[in-house]
Amino acid sequence: MGLAENLKSLPGVSHLQSIELLDGDGAVVGTIENKAGQTGSLAIYNHLGQLYGAITAEAAKKGLELYAEHAVDAESHPGKHPNIDRLLALLKDKGMLRVKHVFATGLD
Numbered sequence: 478m479g480l481a482e483n484l485k486s487l488p489g490v491s492h493l494q495s496i497e498l499l500d501g502d503g504a505v506v507g508t509i510e511n512k513a514g515q516t517g518s519l520a521i522y523n524h525l526g527q528l529y530g531a532i533t534a535e536a537a538k539k540g541l542e543l544y545a546e547h548a549v550d551a552e553s554h555p556g557k558h559p560n561i562d563r564l565l566a567l568l569k570d571k572g573m574l575r576v577k578h579v580f581a582t583g584l585d
């Protein structure tokens with residue numbers, strides 16, 4: 478399956494404003510917002526966080542499967558897909574990122 482089909486099978490993210498990714502020291506090392514161009518990544522990272530409890534090397538492998546054809550493109554073009562690049566790095570380094578959900582309040 479391709480990315481579009483995979484995204485249809487993931488939980489919705491309309492309740493999220495963003496996800497912050499935290500390193501081992503609790504520092505924010507990345508943010509994925511609920512906006513055009515990032516919603517798919519938000520859904521994938523949200524799913525991985527729910528499934529694995531954190532973005533681990535094992536979670537990164539699953540995430541790359543979900544990104545499907547875009548993961549292949551990211552490997553050929555480093556920097557083009559930063560959220561996929563992050564998963565590739567975690568897979569290589571066996572690192573881990575914690576997921577902090579920032580919920581949409583509807584008060585904007």
